[in-house]
Structures are given as C-alpha cells and as structure tokens.
Amino acid sequence: MSKDSQWIAGINAVASAIEHDGDNVREVLLEAGGRNPRITEIEGNARRLGIEVRRVPQQALDGVAGGLRHQGAVARYAAAKTWNEDELPGLVEAAAGRALILVLDGVQDPHNLGACLRSAAAAKVTAVVIPKDKAVQVNATVRKTSAGAALSLGMITAVTAAAAALRRQAPRLCGSCTPSSTSSSALPCAASSSAGSSLSSIRRGAS
Numbered sequence: 001m002s003k004d005s006q007w008i009a010g011i012n013a014v015a016s017a018i019e020h021d022g023d024n025v026r027e028v029l030l031e032a033g034g035r036n037p038r039i040t041e042i043e044g045n046a047r048r049l050g051i052e053v054r055r056v057p058q059q060a061l062d063g064v065a066g067g068l069r070h071q072g073a074v075a076r077y078a079a080a081k082t083w084n085e086d087e088l089p090g091l092v093e094a095a096a097g098r099a100l101i102l103v104l105d106g107v108q109d110p111h112n113l114g115a116c117l118r119s120a121a122a123a124k125v126t127a128v129v130i131p132k133d134k135a136v137q138v139n140a141t142v143r144k145t146s147a148g149a150a151l152s153l154g155m156i157t158a159v160t161a162a163a164a165a166l167r168r169q170a171p172r173l174c175g176s177c178t179p180s181s182t183s184s185s186a187l188p189c190a191a192s193s194s195a196g197s198s199l200s201s202i203r204r205g206a207s
Contacts, residue, residue, distance in 0.1 A: 008077050009061075009070040009140060011038050012147040017077055018045050020152050024078035027052040031061055031072035039072050068144055083127060083154045085161040091154060092166070095126050101166060103129045105159055110136045114145025121149035128153050129162040 005026055008017055015038065017025050028046045030039055032055040046053050061070050083091065092099040102125045107113045113136050120128055136142065137157070143150045156162050 005076050005078055006143075007064045007066070007074055007140065008143045009065040009068040009074045010144040010147075011036070011042065011071045011073050013144050014073040014075045015042050015045070016147055016149070016152075017075055018042065018049065018051065021077075022046075022049040022051060025049075025051050026076040026078060027054065028073070028075045029054050029056050029061060029064065031058050032056055034072040036072060042073055066140055068140055083156045085129075085156055085158045085165055088127065088129075088156060088162050088165045089168075091127050099126045100124065101127050101129060101162075103159060103163060104135070105131055106135055108134075108136050110139055110141035111145045113138070114142045114147075114150065117142065117146040117149040117153055120153060121146070125153060127156055129156045129159055131159045132157045 008014060014028060018028070022045075025046070028042065028051055030043055030053060034055075043053050058072075061072065061074055065074050088101070092101070100123065102116070102120045104113070104116060107116065107130070113130075117128060130137070138150050138155060
C-alpha cells in the first residue's frame with residue numbers, strides 16, 4: 001500500500017468516507033456473502049460514485065484491518081491532509097468569523113481521540129490541533145472510532161505554534177485544563193466541566 005493511502009475499517013467509517021469524501025476513496029472491500037443491509041448500501045453508493053468494489057473472504061478483510069473489528073467493510077482511502085501551523089491563519093480567515101479550533105493535548109487513548117473528533121465534526125470544527133509527541137496520532141483505531149470524522153477534519157500537529165498563531169489573529173481564546181495539569185501560557189486555563197476537560201487539556205511544554 002502506498003504511503004499516500006491508508007485502510008479504514010468499520011461500516012460507519014467506510015460509509016462516512018464514501019458519503020462525505022468519495023473522491024478520496026480508492027477502493028472498497030466487502031465481505032463475500034455478507035447480507036447486512038448496510039453492506040449492500042455501501043456497495044451501491046460506492047459503485048454509483050465509480051469507486052472500485054470487491055467482494056473478498058473474511059480472512060482478507062482481517063488482514064488489511066489490522067485487528068480492528070471491520071464488520072465486513074474496509075476501504076483504501078487517500079491519506080488525510082495534515083495542515084501546517086502556518087496555514088492556520090488562512091483557515092481561520094476563510095471561515096469568515098465562524099472559525100472554531102479544537103486544541104487537544106495529552107490525549108493518549110485512540111478511542112478518546114476518535115470520540116473527540118466525532119464531536120468536533122458534529123460541531124463543525126474548522127481544524128483540530130494535536131501535539132507531535134506524547135499523544136496518540138491519527139491511526140486506524142482513531143479513524144474507526146471517529147466514524148469517519150478523522151478523514152474530513154483538518155489536522156495540525158503543533159500545539160504551541162498553532163496557539164501562538166491563533167493568539168495573533170483570534171479576538172478571544174478559551175481553554176480548559178484538568179485539575180492536575182499546569183496551565184500553559186499558550187492558552188488561558190479556565191474552570192471546565194468533565195466534558196470540556198476531555199476535549200481540551202492544555203499543558204505547559206506541548207509542541
């Protein structure tokens with residue numbers, strides 16, 4: 001597989017990729033003999049968009065899914081674009097006053113990151129910022145847990161640099177910290193609910 005593409009697994013993730021970003025779905029593999037109505041729906045939607053669809057044995061799906069529960073559906077997807085922090089001001093400007101940037105720090109569980117990205121997509125977040133180090137990166141588990149949201153969101157991997165760029169441009173920045181974390185000069189630390197804490201924990205020294 002090319003380094004410019006990646007496998008996504010699971011009915012929701014594959015269906016979301018086809019629906020929202022079909023141009024970047026390279027091929028779809030479905031379990032031979034699968035009778036799940038959603039598998040049939042995925043096949044029909046993919047074929048209508050001219051995406052190559054192959055019915056393959058379950059063992060073949062197991063091999064490309066890398067241990068994930070694929071539910072009889074996987075797809076080869078063009079690697080999601082990662083934005084540079086220098087591009088962030090342009091994204092904010094293009095949003096015409098409606099930019100919403102989610103900054104995540106220290107999220108190490110891929111299921112938690114996937115859940116955050118799923119919520120971010122529902123909230124129409126403009127871009128998501130995560131650290132390069134000491135945090136989980138977008139992988140197959142994140143893509144599956146996010147139900148495809150990881151494929152459509154702009155991702156930036158540089159917390160401190162991105163926060164500095166936002167500070168120069170944004171009229172107001174808000175952040176939340178877990179009670180045990182130390183607030184960073186990059187973003188203000190405000191009292192947070194448990195939901196806010198899970199979505200954005202800003203710590204000193206993130207990069």
